[in-house]
Amino acid sequence: MTPLNILYQDEHIVAVHKPSGLLVHRSALARGETEFLLQRLRNQLGKRVYPVHRLDRPTSGVMVFGLSSEVAALLSDTFSERQVEKRYLAVVRGVAPSEARLDYPLREEDGTRPKADMPAMPAMTDIRCVDSVELPVQVDRYPKARYSLVEARPLTGRRHQIRRHLSRRGYPIIGDAKHGKSVHNHFFAEKLGAPRLLLAATYLTFDHPMGEKRIQLSCALDDTMTALFHHLGWAGHLPLDSVRTPPHTTPSALKAL
Template structure:
């Protein structure tokens, strides 16, 4: 597999990570043998360091450093909130408002029960871009199923932050097996013709860790996102 490189210089490389590809080896997916880190290292013929994570199911912009020093600088920028991130998420239902801010502390490890864990501050702002109604009865109470396309801007970098925050406001991401609704996910996967986590890392805006120049890196939406517009009754906003 050749990874699509979106940006490269002597210090940084940004790729377009496909959904279903792990960033690096994980105990949670011990059976997986292919990783973005390994693929990019072999493709470039040199060591690389991931600057942040995207979940296995998430597609989009993934940034790597080409030295440990640059990786450390990028890590500090992510931790301090100096990097501005934009994601696109397809969620269950229509939000009551066109935009909002989720200010909800999260446990450090999403794989363990929250009780007894330290809670870390976490904030995500979001804007509703479009609404859709599918001719699909995923719940016996309703003849149709509603969804919304949200732009999400996390102000902190907790694990699974967007997924957990959207679940917190009762609008889980379609296809989220951990934080979503199984019956709805299965029904929509059959209707849309694709089973995936509908979350995409759209953009990173940052100061270059070496030159200080402003960078705005983007990852285009894949064809499956474009095909969504032909399925269901969509309204902007």
């Protein structure tokens, strides 16, 4: 089994690139699954690890774990108090706006209660169109197909927030079986070699729970998305694996939240 790509590790935390399609941990909604990120990372490091945030199963990208329950609890507080900046890259249908704030309340989707029993919670996502492309093929009812590369910054942490917000605005993420459109998903899978949800967590920055420094993590895309970016002429937007630890500061954008 290929080892997980470790982006950063010290005595308190570890950050890895979660592959698309891999569950983070066991869940009642995923009976029969035998492989989990938590177990693979534990086996690779030879020690227990503790998740502090989540990524959907089909989403790839950077994830942080505590190496003790105490550190994980501190990090969880940091995430819940919006002291973390997260950025994602998504390939969506249509030509997205240059910039927009998506402010649509969302019901929590925990799979255990009827949606009518769940109150809608505030949810905000900032998006920016990084690039777009027009393909000379008819995928749906139009003679040409247009797609955009979008950077998304969730300002809240609702389940499937980016996927649901982009779909509601009219720019569903390619490969999203629940919130997207199957004809475009099939086109990318069969013609462009991209049979997965095209959403990746590429950047994460937060204050280290045990020291006066800020951790900035950038995560490269997997082989599927990298090849797609080259094919669509977006290679110049490919992120790279990198780690920076500038002095502890609280960005003004985060102070305002």
